[in-house]
Every structure is written in C-alpha cells, then in structure tokens.
Amino acid sequence: MSNQLYDMKLIPMPYGYIKPIDKFEDFEKVIDVFKEPPFSEPLSLKDKLEEYNGYLKNGLALGYYTASGEIMGYAGIMQEVEDIHKPFFNPNIGILNPFYIYGLATRSGYRGKYMVCSSLVKVINDLAITNKIDFIYLRISAAGSKSEHLCLRLGYDNLYQNGSIPVQSCSFVRIDGKMETDERRFLIKPISQKGHIFLFETGSIKQPYDKIAVYEKNE
Numbered sequence: 001m002s003n004q005l006y007d008m009k010l011i012p013m014p015y016g017y018i019k020p021i022d023k024f025e026d027f028e029k030v031i032d033v034f035k036e037p038p039f040s041e042p043l044s045l046k047d048k049l050e051e052y053n054g055y056l057k058n059g060l061a062l063g064y065y066t067a068s069g070e071i072m073g074y075a076g077i078m079q080e081v082e083d084i085h086k087p088f089f090n091p092n093i094g095i096l097n098p099f100y101i102y103g104l105a106t107r108s109g110y111r112g113k114y115m116v117c118s119s120l121v122k123v124i125n126d127l128a129i130t131n132k133i134d135f136i137y138l139r140i141s142a143a144g145s146k147s148e149h150l151c152l153r154l155g156y157d158n159l160y161q162n163g164s165i166p167v168q169s170c171s172f173v174r175i176d177g178k179m180e181t182d183e184r185r186f187l188i189k190p191i192s193q194k195g196h197i198f199l200f201e202t203g204s205i206k207q208p209y210d211k212i213a214v215y216e217k218n219e
C-alpha cells in the first residue's frame with residue numbers, strides 16, 4: 001500500500017489499541033452507526049466501499065479496538081479540501097496541507113466514556129503534527145453535534161467567513177426514502193504556524209497566532 005498514513009504503528013491504549021482499519025468488515029461495523037437516527041442514512045454496500053477505499057487511497061481510517069480486537073469507533077480523515085460540501089476558504093488554500101475529518105463515530109455501547117472518540121481525535125491532532133499538516137477541519141450539524149464539545153475541548157473552534165459563521169444546507173435521502181435538509185457548519189484547528197497565520201489573515205479563524213502555542217514542535 002503506498003499510502004504512508006497506513007504505516008503508523010499500533011498505539012496501545014488503556015482499554016485496547018488504536019490502529020489503521022485494514023479490514024472492511026471492521027469499517028462496516030462502525031460506519032453502520034450512520035444508519036441509526038438522527039442520521040438514518042441508507043448507506044449501501046457501494047457507499048461504504050467507496051468511503052473505505054477513499055481512505056485507503058487518500059486518507060486514513062483509524063479504529064479504536066478493544067483488547068480482544070472488537071472495533072469500538074473510528075475517525076476517518078482525508079488529505080484534501082475537495083468535497084462536494086467543502087467550506088469556504090480563501091482560494092489560495094491549496095498552499096496548505098489539510099486533514100479533513102470526514103467521519104467520526106463510536107458504536108452505541110461504547111459512547112460517552114471520554115475514551116473512544118476523544119482518544120481518536122487526540123491521535124489525529126498528533127498525527128497532523130508528525131505529518132506536517134497545516135490545519136484540521138470537520139463538518140458538524142449547525143444545531144450542534146455530540147462531537148462538537150469534545151472537539152472544542154481538543155482545540156477546535158468555529159470556521160468563519162467574512163466575520164460570521166457560514167452555515168451550509170445539505171439535502172440527503174433518509175433510509176425511509178424521505179428527503180431531509182440539514183444545516184451544517186465547520187470546526188477548524190490550525191496546526192502549523194504557517195496554517196495558523198494563513199487562516200487568521202484570510203478570516204477563517206479569529207485567534208491570532210500565539211507564540212506560546214505548541215507549534216514549534218511542528219516547525
């Protein structure tokens with residue numbers, strides 16, 4: 001496999017381990033979370049394979065497993081800004097290397113323990129530093145998402161455009177065939193000094209670069 005993100009070593013955790021997902025069956029177990037309400041996404045086998053193969057090619061699907069090898073949750077990142085629902089960035093954003101957190105889910109029995117998703121997002125923050133990534137962003141429901149506060153705790157903030165928080169309308173077909181429209185917004189975390197300065201100067205974030213921050217690790 002030429003995707004170097006998949007070369008990362010398994011990370012032992014207090015309740016198991018985190019490693020790249022290299023079996024489609026594991027991926028399928030976690031992605032099926034989105035078939036449940038409030039998402040109710042139809043998610044065909046083709047959709048799931050496309051997402052899984054997208055990570056293999058151009059990103060990373062990271063799984064948190066129990067010690068006995070049962071997958072509890074995943075975080076999927078893509079290494080690009082390209083997506084049909086991409087947020088507004090300055091057109092020169094291409095000079096930066098992003099991580100886009102495309103998917104985040106914990107299977108229901110493992111939620112709310114400050115373990116699965118929190119650990120996965122922390123590992124992604126660290127991976128971004130070691131891979132010389134400039135910023136990380138993700139899309140959430142505008143009305144708030146269970147992942148929002150968790151990401152705010154881990155250094156993410158709202159993405160801005162012209163001084164306000166842009167909200168996007170996304171239409172999708174639910175599992176019962178009904179069409180639904182959802183309002184979305186974005187959270188963002190600068191990683192490198194270059195990323196921080198660019199995002200601040202182009203109005204995507206409100207916090208100016210702070211010398212006390214940990215970015216030196218990355219430079």
Ligand SMILES: CC(C)(COP(=O)(O)OP(=O)(O)OC[C@H]1O[C@@H](n2cnc3c(N)ncnc32)[C@H](O)[C@@H]1OP(=O)(O)O)[C@@H](O)C(=O)NCCC(=O)NCCS
Binds near residue numbers: 119
């Ligand atoms: C959002 C989600 C990924 C969080 O994963 P998680 O492993 O439960 O999160 P953690 O236990 O590490 O973090 C605890 C946080 O999750 C929230 N949380 C999510 N589900 C919870 C539950 N069932 N019980 C208690 N807290 C829950 C808490 O609000 C807490 O946040 P806080 O910082 O406000 O205290 C998970 O709830 C999920 O898979 N939801 C369905 C899919 C989804 O919403 N994905 C996000 C799309 S952007």
